[in-house]
Amino acid sequence: MKNILKNKVVLVLLGLFAIISCDEYLEEDLRDAITPENFYNNDKEAELAVNGIYRIFHDNNLYRQRGLDNYYTHGADVVGPNRNVNGSIHNYLIAEGVADGNGTWAQLYEVVNGTTEFLANIDGNEKLTEANKNQAVGELLFLRALAFYHLTNLWGDVPYFREMLNPIEAGELGRYDKDLIRTDMKDDLTRAISLLPSSYSGSDLGRATKWAAYALKAKFHLFDKEWALAKSACDEIINNSPHTLLDNYADVFNQLDPTNAINNEHIFIIDFKADELATTRTDDYNPRIRDEPSNRNGNAVDEFGNPVLKANGTQMKRWEYFQSLMLEQEEDMQGYGWSVPLPEIADRNNWQEGDLRYDASIVTEYLGFQLAFPYYRKNWNLDQVNSLRGNHHENYIVFRLADIYLMAAEAENEMNGPANAYAYVNKVRERAFDPDQPWSGMSQTEFREAMYSERKFELAAEGHRKMDLIRWGILLDVVKSTVHRNWNNPAANIQPYHVLLPIPQAQILLNENLLTSDPSNNGYR
Structure with a gap:
């Protein structure tokens, strides 16, 4: 998917139906020409709509620069600034209006808005061929679930809708229980799995496959401690997908050749291309x-x-x-x-x-x-x-196979202890060590705590560490015991409520109902 759409049609559609303002995408001379009624007439137009959603993930506030990295890598024990910058985030000086993630929030809701609008017009559309319609719906379901994955990870309960709202309804929407949202997203991913292809080729490499949907579904289940369901989703990928672990760990990240930057271990990536949709990360x-x-x-x-x-x-x-x-x-x-x-x-x-x-x-x-x-x-x-x-x-590697093996190992250990979990983690460690150093002879607790370090070293600086520490309930202890450089002191500032961000101040000013269910704003008031 290196030739991601720049077509003005899709950008206008995304702007025209967005709840959150995005006037920069709108062009007056096209508003009257392009409407939901005269778009989505063929497979190509449906593909353009889906490509427009992929494009949003290339925004600076998401994967292009340090948008999501700010909150998934900094403020833990693997990444920090090499000088006195980014202090609000790394040092837990976050407050409403200060490093509260408003840009990330806005772009994620751009995804939610766009996918919801496009699903309403593509799902069941008899003008499209069955195969292309299924793929488009599957991709949109996956991409919306990915947006809500980030929203619920970062803010917990958030505004939620599955049908387009008018501006008044949107402006008054409160927060919904994240468990309800995640349950719906898991159901959507189950459907996406049934619709998406197993693989792509050529310029379509980088699009979401059924294995990407399985990986995201496994993440939801793991975070919700639904161990059996998490392991089942991981096993589907391990046993049935075309993805394999590379023999050499360094090769997983070797992207020196722009024409050969996706490999068999990558399950889902956000693909960037110089001179078109480049990354500054x-x-x-x-x-x-x-x-x-x-x-x-x-x-x-x-x-x-x-x-x-x-x-x-x-x-x-x-x-x-x-x-x-x-x-x-x-x-x-x-x-x-x-x-x-x-x-x-x-x-x-x-x-x-x-x-x-x-x-x-x-x-x-x-x-x-x-x-x-x-x-x-x-x-x-x-x-x-x-x-x-x-x-x-x-490319930004969102999901890769080694992570899936480690999730399967963790889920199996939580269900049944380490006996059958060793095979999963040792598959990852087999290429990591010379000579091989497989795990054995651990108690369930020892295996669980060893996984804290194993995931740290295997997945360092890949956007997983902070959420791992949060879901294990050890973020505060780890931050307080980690050595930071002398211009940073997050240990002095971190509080229990820092496992979530505050609802952005800019959003509260637009919609006071965002504080109705929680006047404390995730503990920041």
Whole structure:
């Protein structure tokens, strides 16, 4: 799906029927020409509508930049800023109107609005062929469920609707119990599974398959502690899908070739493409040359200890020599350096001996130079040919197979203890260690607590850690016991209510009913 639609028709439709204002999408000369009555007349128009929803997920407030990453990676024990930035979020100084996620909220409801509108016009539409109609409905159900997954994760109870509302109704809608919402989403995903194809090819790679719907359904069940249902959904993927674990952990994240950036372990990704719908998230993980390497302004010497001279005969600084070596292989450090490993996870001594994932995940030296900060190698791309600053092609991996194995292991242990859970986790660890270090001989509690670390190291900086800590009930304890850099002190500020965000102030000003069911606004008042 690299050729994601830029067609004005879909953007106008999304704007025309959105509850949350998005006037920037509307163009006056097209409002009278395009309406629900004269659109959705054929398979192509239905596909354009669905593509418009995918496009919303490419927004800065969701997957393109640090929108969702702000709340899924920062403020835990794996990612932090390399300087005094992003402090409101990382240090739990969140309040109504301060880092309350309003942009993310608005974009997620853009998805809800669009999918609900398009489902009303596509589902049961006799003008469409059965196969294309089924796929479109399945994708829309999945994408709406993904939006509510994020909404309920971040805010708990939220406004909920399954049919389009008029502006007055929308403006007065209160919050619904998240359990009700998630129950409906699981049902929608069951239907999506029956409608979606098993795989795609060519330009359609990246669209949601039935396995993506199974993965999201498994997440809902796992978060709701519905262990049997979670494991069943995971087993469907493990046993019946075309997805396989790659032999080499580092290969999972190798996206140097823009034409071959999706692999068999990826179950669902948000696909980006330079010059069309590019991502800037990579820049958050890419270093800044102004920071690197350590002792950057010292005099440069080569591997033999000889001074490295410029053309004018003066000695290069270490950073100049370092940069010149990168440029020789068409690389550079032109990122923001915003998101780097926290000190504990960056320390090899805190990883189990023989864990190959360390070098694939963390980098502390490059081209023989010690770096001033550690970085996430799995999330950076220094390529200056295909992946330029502000114009990166790297995909955001939302769900991958190793996560599914670990979820199955956790669910099995919670139901029956570790005896049959070992096979799942050891499948993941088999490629992670040399020599292999399988788990055995644990109690149920020991297995559960070992999974806290296993998921941390396997999935570091992939957007799972903070929600894992929240659902395990250990976020506060972990944040308070984690070493942070001296410009951050989340341990002093974090409170029990920080497991959720406050309903954004901008939304409350528009609709006071958002406080009716909870005047405390998730504990922030």
